[in-house]
Amino acid sequence: MKVLVPVKRVVDYNVKVRVKTDNTGIETSGVKMSMNPFDEIAVEEAVRLKEKGVATEIVAISMGIPQCAETIRTALAMGADRGILVETDVDLQPLAVAKLLKAIADQEQPQLIILGKQAIDDDMSATGPMLAALLGWSQGTFASKLTVDGDTIIVTREVDGGLETVALNLPSIITTDLRLNEPRYASLPNIMKARKKTIDNKKPADLGVDPTPRLTVVRVDEPPKRKAGQKVGSVAELVSKLRTEAKVI
Amino acid sequence: MAVLVLLEFDASGIKQPSRSAVAAAQSLGDVHALVAGAGLADAAAAAAKLVGVAKVLTADAPALDHLMAEPMAALLVAMAPDYSHILAATTAVGKNILPRVAALLDVQPISDIAAVIDADTFVRPIYAGNGMATVKSSDAKKVITVRAASFDPVAAEGGSAPIEPVALGDLPGTSKFISAELSKSERPELTAARVVISGGRGMQNGANFALLEPIADKLGAAVGASRAAVDAGFVPNEFQVGQTGKIVAPELYIAVGISGAIQHLAGMKDSKVIVAINKDEEAPIFQVADYGLVADLFVALPELAAELERS
Numbered sequence: 001m002k003v004l005v006p007v008k009r010v011v012d013y014n015v016k017v018r019v020k021t022d023n024t025g026i027e028t029s030g031v032k033m034s035m036n037p038f039d040e041i042a043v044e045e046a047v048r049l050k051e052k053g054v055a056t057e058i059v060a061i062s063m064g065i066p067q068c069a070e071t072i073r074t075a076l077a078m079g080a081d082r083g084i085l086v087e088t089d090v091d092l093q094p095l096a097v098a099k100l101l102k103a104i105a106d107q108e109q110p111q112l113i114i115l116g117k118q119a120i121d122d123d124m125s126a127t128g129p130m131l132a133a134l135l136g137w138s139q140g141t142f143a144s145k146l147t148v149d150g151d152t153i154i155v156t157r158e159v160d161g162g163l164e165t166v167a168l169n170l171p172s173i174i175t176t177d178l179r180l181n182e183p184r185y186a187s188l189p190n191i192m193k194a195r196k197k198t199i200d201n202k203k204p205a206d207l208g209v210d211p212t213p214r215l216t217v218v219r220v221d222e223p224p225k226r227k228a229g230q231k232v233g234s235v236a237e238l239v240s241k242l243r244t245e246a247k248v249i
Numbered sequence: 250m251a252v253l254v255l256l257e258f259d260a261s262g263i264k265q266p267s268r269s270a271v272a273a274a275q276s277l278g279d280v281h282a283l284v285a286g287a288g289l290a291d292a293a294a295a296a297a298k299l300v301g302v303a304k305v306l307t308a309d310a311p312a313l314d315h316l317m318a319e320p321m322a323a324l325l326v327a328m329a330p331d332y333s334h335i336l337a338a339t340t341a342v343g344k345n346i347l348p349r350v351a352a353l354l355d356v357q358p359i360s361d362i363a364a365v366i367d368a369d370t371f372v373r374p375i376y377a378g379n380g381m382a383t384v385k386s387s388d389a390k391k392v393i394t395v396r397a398a399s400f401d402p403v404a405a406e407g408g409s410a411p412i413e414p415v416a417l418g419d420l421p422g423t424s425k426f427i428s429a430e431l432s433k434s435e436r437p438e439l440t441a442a443r444v445v446i447s448g449g450r451g452m453q454n455g456a457n458f459a460l461l462e463p464i465a466d467k468l469g470a471a472v473g474a475s476r477a478a479v480d481a482g483f484v485p486n487e488f489q490v491g492q493t494g495k496i497v498a499p500e501l502y503i504a505v506g507i508s509g510a511i512q513h514l515a516g517m518k519d520s521k522v523i524v525a526i527n528k529d530e531e532a533p534i535f536q537v538a539d540y541g542l543v544a545d546l547f548v549a550l551p552e553l554a555a556e557l558e559r560s
Binding site: 011013016017018019025026038093094095098117118120121122123124125126127128129130131132133134136137138139140141142144154157158159160161162163164165166167168169177178179213214215216217218219220221222223226227228229230231232234235236238239241242246248249 | 315317318319322340341342344345346347348349350351352353355356357358359360361370374375376377378379380381382383384385386387388421423424425426427428429430431432438440444468476479480485486487492493495500501511512518521522523524530535536537538539540541542543544549552553556557
């Protein structure tokens with residue numbers, strides 16, 4: 001089966017992000033960018049399905065400014081077969097991303113689309129279920145294990161009280177949780193090979209989608225800072241302060 | 250126009266995050282609360298007692314058992330014309346169902362709100378809570394998940410709302426529930442506990458989490474963990490506190506052997522009082538802790554248990 005894996009270019013998870021001084025957003029200029037960590041897990045899972053002979057072709061998709069092609073190259077170096085870049089300057093929100101991905105899915109006819117459960121920049125955690133809705137497909141979100149069995153996929157999901165296992169009729173949308181796998185590092189030969197793989201360029205208009213954002217960011221503020229606390233010298237002092245000063249025990 | 254809140258419940262009643270979602274919804278209009286599933290008499294009665302709920306709607310059908318996203322989204326979309334806002338708590342259930350509803354309504358969802366400014370404008374955390382974005386929606390209808398830690402839950406007792414069944418249309422059957430392995434614990438749920446004690450990589454292994462137990466017993470605390478401890482296999486995933494796990498804001502949060510990675514801080518920094526116990530005095534957790542104890546946790550934890558026992 002064909003598998004699509006959307007990958008997002010985000011501020012690297014190790015970067016300490018700062019709110020811009022004019023409160024219009026987060027400072028991203030000159031900041032290291034990487035593939036969204038949950039999307040790396042999605043690529044890894046697709047590559048493992050191909051290694052098991054379940055997936056036949058993996059298409060990595062990214063959207064945004066031309067540099068998103070680098071994120072696709074990373075996926076290609078991990079083992080994806082080809083890429084699609086939807087190029088636009090518009091601030092893409094999950095609804096627009098889901099519509100663009102639906103248009104690509106209509107053309108590509110995959111049986112499975114694996115996405116990260118959330119992007120670590122906007123923390124929306126929305127695109128996977130939204131894409132499933134637009135396609136009318138089943139969804140297995142927050143997956144920690146998946147097994148394809150004929151035209152069914154068995155998904156173990158991380159839910160609030162523990163784990164839940166569901167059976168989904170294919171085609172399906174999967175979103176990845178942390179424990180699904182540990183993504184590989186691309187080897188140098190595979191990075192070289194990835195340079196020869198093709199990336200198709202498209203525009204939202206080619207896909208018949210109006211990507212205009214529905215949410216306007218009015219302003220972005222620093223979160224309230226916690227006051228610096230105090231060091232205590234002993235367990236006895238700690239318990240005493242929690243009782244008499246903080247009054248929480 | 251009224252607002253609709255999807256409630257979650259278990260044998261002990263309406264879950265606390267859902268009661269926080271009702272609290273967030275109150276400023277937006279009359280609150281209608283939906284309970285869905287198979288066999289709802291107790292849940293509907295509990296929902297009717299919530300303070301701030303004007304009407305309880307029940308959707309009782311085998312297809313809705315376990316709140317699978319596909320049929321639940323179809324149900325909520327059918328109910329949507331009567332409501333200006335559709336809300337649920339930011340939980341595994343809310344995050345699974347509400348984006349699906351939003352897409353079917355051609356609406357951009359507003360995830361994990363921490364404040365309501367007006368009917369169109371909300372504050373939500375971005376970048377693991379390192380920024381608080383004020384966003385204004387141009388959609389006619391709003392689909393919203395609510396950060397429970399940011400809203401005081403409405404009282405579970407005191408209301409007396411009428412209960413009505415809703416009409417059930419076609420519910421898709423593309424997914425099937427097979428099983429759940431839910432941890433059985435006598436302790437309060439992480440997101441509802443007054444006190445949380447969490448262990449990190451410094452705990453060294455899963456067996457050492459037993460050192461947290463007597464303290465949790467004494468304080469009536471829930472036990473949590475950092476992502477590092479979960480990834481290392483010390484404890485199951487449902488223990489994880491952080492950006493990608495559970496967001497908690499208890500009265501007292503005790504972080505033991507946790508360095509304080511940004512992604513962990515995002516999950517607990519709204520706690521009223523934070524205590525950190527760590528042998529590394531440079532650990533970033535001390536920058537957010539009200540009380541920091543630089544100590545070997547293997548010495549400090551038994552001492553703490555004994556000290557709490559003493560009085």
